[in-house]
Amino acid sequence: MSFINYSSREINCKIVYYGPGLCGKTTNLQFIFKRTNPNQKGKLISLATETERTLFFDFLPLALGDIKGFKVRFHLYTVPGQVFYAASRKLILKGVDGVVFVSDSQIERMEANIESLEDLKINLAEQGYDLDRLPFIIQHNKRDLPNVAPISEMNNILNTNGVPWFEAIATQGTGVFETLKNIGKQVLIELKKSY
Amino acid sequence: MINADLVMYEDEFEKIDGELKKLCQQANAKITFLVDKNGQLIASAGDTHDIDTTALASLTAGNIAATGGIARLLGEKEFSILFHEGEKDNIHISIIAQRVILVIIYDQRSSLGLVRLRVKKTSEILTGIFEDMIRKAEEEKDSGLNESPFAEISDEDIDNLFR
Numbered sequence: 001m002s003f004i005n006y007s008s009r010e011i012n013c014k015i016v017y018y019g020p021g022l023c024g025k026t027t028n029l030q031f032i033f034k035r036t037n038p039n040q041k042g043k044l045i046s047l048a049t050e051t052e053r054t055l056f057f058d059f060l061p062l063a064l065g066d067i068k069g070f071k072v073r074f075h076l077y078t079v080p081g082q083v084f085y086a087a088s089r090k091l092i093l094k095g096v097d098g099v100v101f102v103s104d105s106q107i108e109r110m111e112a113n114i115e116s117l118e119d120l121k122i123n124l125a126e127q128g129y130d131l132d133r134l135p136f137i138i139q140h141n142k143r144d145l146p147n148v149a150p151i152s153e154m155n156n157i158l159n160t161n162g163v164p165w166f167e168a169i170a171t172q173g174t175g176v177f178e179t180l181k182n183i184g185k186q187v188l189i190e191l192k193k194s195y
Numbered sequence: 196m197i198n199a200d201l202v203m204y205e206d207e208f209e210k211i212d213g214e215l216k217k218l219c220q221q222a223n224a225k226i227t228f229l230v231d232k233n234g235q236l237i238a239s240a241g242d243t244h245d246i247d248t249t250a251l252a253s254l255t256a257g258n259i260a261a262t263g264g265i266a267r268l269l270g271e272k273e274f275s276i277l278f279h280e281g282e283k284d285n286i287h288i289s290i291i292a293q294r295v296i297l298v299i300i301y302d303q304r305s306s307l308g309l310v311r312l313r314v315k316k317t318s319e320i321l322t323g324i325f326e327d328m329i330r331k332a333e334e335e336k337d338s339g340l341n342e343s344p345f346a347e348i349s350d351e352d353i354d355n356l357f358r
């Protein structure tokens with residue numbers, strides 16, 4: 001549900017980073033924030049607890065450039081991963097144009113990944129969306145850690161529909177912009193289709 | 196309807212912009228602005244240059260979403276008016292046509308009573324404008340007459356954006 005303003009010639013799209021607690025969603029946004037020109041970005045807003053866990057959401061507005069004379073803005077959001085923030089996760093999915101599912105590659109987090117992906121599907125369905133029909137990609141994060149599941153297993157379990165996927169080490173920025181580019185493109189292609 | 200894309204053309208924007216300016220003056224406010232429920236700024240009026248309106252818009256929508264969650268827990272449909280009081284500045288927030296949020300920031304030069312009175316009038320006018328806008332967008336989509344520049348987006352355009 002993008003917002004197109006013919007008067008100010010702007011188009012705004014909403015992209016949500018979803019995934020279990022501590023998988024690296026906030027780290028993705030922090031890296032994007034660090035590496036974009038000041039004139040392309042707004043403030044990175046984090047509504048976090050004292051221990052820096054995301055409480056409500058992180059928000060980063062990005063203005064990457066123009067298409068056909070329209071300024072294209074991406075609004076990036078993360079959701080809080082912890083189970084007890086289910087209500088706020090639902091709210092953030094409102095009006096979403098594209099979803100990045102960030103998985104935690106550590107073997108012991110596989111269960112949490114599966115649960116979070118289920119939760120995503122349910123919450124989207126409640127808002128009237130179908131994950132199969134939404135721009136959607138998966139980022140397998142924390143590939144630098146020693147105890148990670150093989151990438152083939154990650155995809156077998158989490159990516160049953162074969163959507164685009166990326167390996168990432170968000171703390172070092174590996175795969176972060178690749179992920180953003182891919183979802184951004186998908187959102188714009190979808191927009192082109194629907195108008 | 197509520198989930199439809201929002202498409203705003205020049206004349207609609209001018210009407211909305213005009214209403215916001217008028218409200219700002221008549222309510223003696225510092226700033227008035229409109230936000231989509233998804234957190235995207237639609238228009239603003241008044242003294243906005245010292246303020247990060249993009250962030251303000253996102254947080255306002257988050258605020259409305261959270262309060263909406265509380266409302267549902269209590270069995271209310273939504274709280275259609277919110278009010279925050281600060282030491283100097285106050286914020287009055289209300290929902291229009293179920294999908295846009297009207298925000299007024301004001302200080303001691305105005306009062307809650309005055310703001311409420313003016314908001315009521317403006318709300319009625321804005322509701323009309325937005326309902327027309329949503330209806331028009333639906334009709335155009337159905338008829339396929341919508342000549343959008345986005346139909347012409349090429350892969351190259353998209354690639355260029357992400358260089």
Ligand SMILES: Nc1nc2c(ncn2[C@@H]2O[C@H](COP(=O)(O)OP(=O)(O)O)[C@@H](O)[C@H]2O)c(=O)[nH]1
Pocket residue numbers: 019020021022023024025026027028054078081141142143144145168169170171172
């Ligand atoms: N080793 C490693 N740690 C990471 C990676 N990405 C994030 N982290 C760490 O994981 C923790 C949680 O990250 P955060 O972004 O807050 O997770 P969120 O709950 O999904 O927002 C932080 O300590 C990050 O530094 C990664 O790719 N590799």
Ligand SMILES: [Mg+2]
Pocket residue numbers: 025026027053054078079080081
């Ligand atoms: Mg976080």
